[in-house]
Amino acid sequence: MDRGLLNRRQFTGGCTAFGLSLSAASAMVAVHASAEVSETDSALKPAGRTVKLPDGTTVPALGQGCWHLGQGRHSPAVEEEALRTGMSGGMTLLDTSGNYGNGRSEELLSHVLAERRDRIFLVSKVEGNEVAGQGIAHACAASLARLRTDYLDLYLLHWPVSSAQFPGVVSAFEQLRTARKIRAWGVSNFNVGQMEDLWRVPDGHRCATNQVAYSLNNRRIEHDLLPWCRQHNMPVMAYSPLGGDKNLVVSDRTLAQVGGEHGCSAAAVALAWVIRDGNVVAIPESGSPAHAKENAAGLSIALTARDLQTLDAAFPGPVRST
Numbered sequence: 642m643d644r645g646l647l648n649r650r651q652f653t654g655g656c657t658a659f660g661l662s663l664s665a666a667s668a669m670v671a672v673h674a675s676a677e678v679s680e681t682d683s684a685l686k687p688a689g690r691t692v693k694l695p696d697g698t699t700v701p702a703l704g705q706g707c708w709h710l711g712q713g714r715h716s717p718a719v720e721e722e723a724l725r726t727g728m729s730g731g732m733t734l735l736d737t738s739g740n741y742g743n744g745r746s747e748e749l750l751s752h753v754l755a756e757r758r759d760r761i762f763l764v765s766k767v768e769g770n771e772v773a774g775q776g777i778a779h780a781c782a783a784s785l786a787r788l789r790t791d792y793l794d795l796y797l798l799h800w801p802v803s804s805a806q807f808p809g810v811v812s813a814f815e816q817l818r819t820a821r822k823i824r825a826w827g828v829s830n831f832n833v834g835q836m837e838d839l840w841r842v843p844d845g846h847r848c849a850t851n852q853v854a855y856s857l858n859n860r861r862i863e864h865d866l867l868p869w870c871r872q873h874n875m876p877v878m879a880y881s882p883l884g885g886d887k888n889l890v891v892s893d894r895t896l897a898q899v900g901g902e903h904g905c906s907a908a909a910v911a912l913a914w915v916i917r918d919g920n921v922v923a924i925p926e927s928g929s930p931a932h933a934k935e936n937a938a939g940l941s942i943a944l945t946a947r948d949l950q951t952l953d954a955a956f957p958g959p960v961r962s963t
């Protein structure tokens with residue numbers, strides 16, 4: 642029996658709490674493609690807004706960022722509840738890093754993971770200054786120890802290193818994959834030139850994703866990186882999808898107005914916009930259960946062509962140079 646799977650009563654209770662019909666909520670539950678579905682819960686087939694990774698794994702289009710968790714912004718109990726609330730709403734991908742709060746983010750996640758590891762798609766990261774020698778293997782072992790788990794679903798290089806180091810990085814990631822310490826690997830903050838260089842390295846095309854900043858008020862990747870990733874069948878993982886701590890879009894009036902029409906918050910509309918094309922996974926962070934619940938609603942919002950036009954007018958993308 643899959644320990645992490647919600648039983649029907651828990652699930653129906655969750656639906657009521659979210660103000661959703663069972664079918665709508667079922668559509669929001671997105672999990673790892675290979676996850677088992679028990680007989681009792683076979684009616685709750687994962688569907689809804691998901692994104693396919695290059696190896697065929699399906700992940701929810703919304704996950705949860707964990708950068709500031711475990712560092713006193715909210716109490717640990719409240720932050721864990723926020724993660725559980727988000728997961729009940731379908732945001733079962735969790736994004737952390739070995740360097741978030743010097744490992745405290747990973748330590749906090751270990752409590753949530755212990756309850757439902759098989760239902761979580763776990764992402765962590767290694768730093769550019771850790772890649773020399775056996776550095777990636779050591780950093781991975783340290784992350785696994787803090788997370789108290791045997792494997793990561795995805796391991797990312799947090800920031801680019803010089804292209805000359807790419808072969809060593811790819812080879813270290815591939816060794817971890819063969820050893821089943823990680824199921825896939827990817828990069829973060831790479832531009833198109835760096836992606837091209839990576840593709841020239843043996844096994845470089847095994848990269849599962851590039852995690853970069855993307856939100857309504859930061860649309861820089863739309864001209865080059867987003868189309869490049871689409872052409873290469875590689876999804877983008879959008880960080881700071883609400884604009885990030887210092888530039889949040891959640892109090893924007895246009896977003897509130899569109900949210901009013903869909904019966905959801907401005908934040909949910911902003912997230913639905915980021916994941917609108919099926920090739921982007923967004924990882925909003927929240928240590929607040931109420932915010933996590935709002936954010937999860939973004940998984941089930943279908944923005945209309947008119948909504949998209951309205952949002953384009955309010956948040957114009959970068960102007961194309963001719």
Ligand SMILES: NC(=O)c1ccc[n+]([C@@H]2O[C@H](COP(=O)([O-])OP(=O)(O)OC[C@H]3O[C@@H](n4cnc5c(N)ncnc54)[C@H](OP(=O)(O)O)[C@@H]3O)[C@@H](O)[C@H]2O)c1
Pocket residue numbers: 705706707708709736737799829830852853879880881882883884885886889891906908909924925926927928929931932933935936
């Ligand atoms: N790869 C990289 O270089 C990189 C860089 C930055 C971030 N990241 C990843 O991306 C994740 C998210 O990015 P981020 O934290 O920069 O930005 P973000 O998710 O756009 O914004 C987070 C902020 O939004 C607030 N918030 C969340 N939901 C809300 C809601 N429904 N209503 C109002 N406020 C809400 C949060 O506060 P509350 O806690 O109070 O809700 C927090 O202050 C990080 O946790 C991290 O995992 C990766």
